[in-house]
Amino acid sequence: MFVLVNLKAYDCDPVAIAEAAAEVADASGERIAVAPQAARLSAVADAGVETWAQHVSPVEHGSHTGSTLAEAAADAGAVGTLLNHSERRITLANADDGLGAADRAGLDTVLCANNPAQAAAAAALGPDAVAVEPPELIGGDESVASADPAVVEESVEAVADVDDSVEVFCGAGVSTGADVAAAADLGATGVLLASGVAKADEPESVLRDLVSEI
Template identity: 70%
Template sequence: MFVLVNLKAYPCDPVAVATAAANAADDSGVRIAVAPQAAHLEAVSETGVETWSQHVDPVEPGSQTGHTLAETVADAGAAGTLVNHSEYRVKLADLDGSVRAAERAGLETVVCANNPAQVGAAAALGPDAVAVEPPELIGTGTPVSQADPDIVEDAVAAAAAVDPAVDVFCGAGISTGEDLVAASDLGATGVLLASGVAKADDPRAALDDLVAPL
């Protein structure tokens, strides 16, 4: 089970959260990664935690002022990137371009999708994984695996029908170890979460609780 912690733009200490995640990963043997804001990628990577970008743009090196270049993200220490998070939706053509840019730079990709139909469309682009996360559940503390488990099962089936090599992650409302177990039972191979760790008073304790059942 892969645990990807998205720090979004929360006013947390990214290095402290990353250090907690690195230690929790070492102690538990669970794969845990942290996705900070772009300006913090290098500092987070230096903690030793697996580091991911929150986004890369569908651009090549050159005259691209203001864009997030996949190669720069990789140079800063990132191993992968999110694309098309519900808080940063992109057009289908740009989504494909971002996945290709990430591949060019040697980055893993997780494409976010709202529902099983979008999961199937995203899987057709050939990312490493697709994360299904209904936007209405994001930040609520109510996981999709509990609110509507059929969405997760249908998402797994939709991805498998298009490309069995594409993993399916479960996002939105994930915050406890029980949520991870439920996601796994429904066929997900990873989870995407944010506030449960980024806004926790003690990120290490939150992570330990999260991975304890694993």
């Protein structure tokens, strides 16, 4: 299972979380990545943890003020990027172009979706993985794997029907090792979470728990 921690714009110490994630990953042998704000990509990468961008823009080099260039994210240490998160929705065309930009920069990709139908459409664009995250459960206390397991199972099936090389991750409300285990039981190969780690008093303890039942 892949544990991808999105720090969003939470008031947290991204380097401290990155160091904790690197330590837990080394100790457990599990794959853990951290996605900080773009301005902190280099600092997080320097902590030795796998580092992801929260978003890259569907642009090439040129006059694109305010954009996050995929090559710049890669140069800062990112090895992958999220696209189309519920808090950063983009059009289908921009998702396709964003995937192209990420591929151009050598970044792995997770394309987010709300439900099985969107997951199938996302898979058709050829990302490395699709993360299914019902928006109403994001930031909540109940994981999608327990609140709505059918949406995970149906997304796994929908994606496999389109392209069985695309992995499916489970997001929204994931915060414990039991949530991760439940996601794995439903066919997911990774989890995407945020507040469970970013807002925790002891992020390292949460990270250890997250990988404890894998």
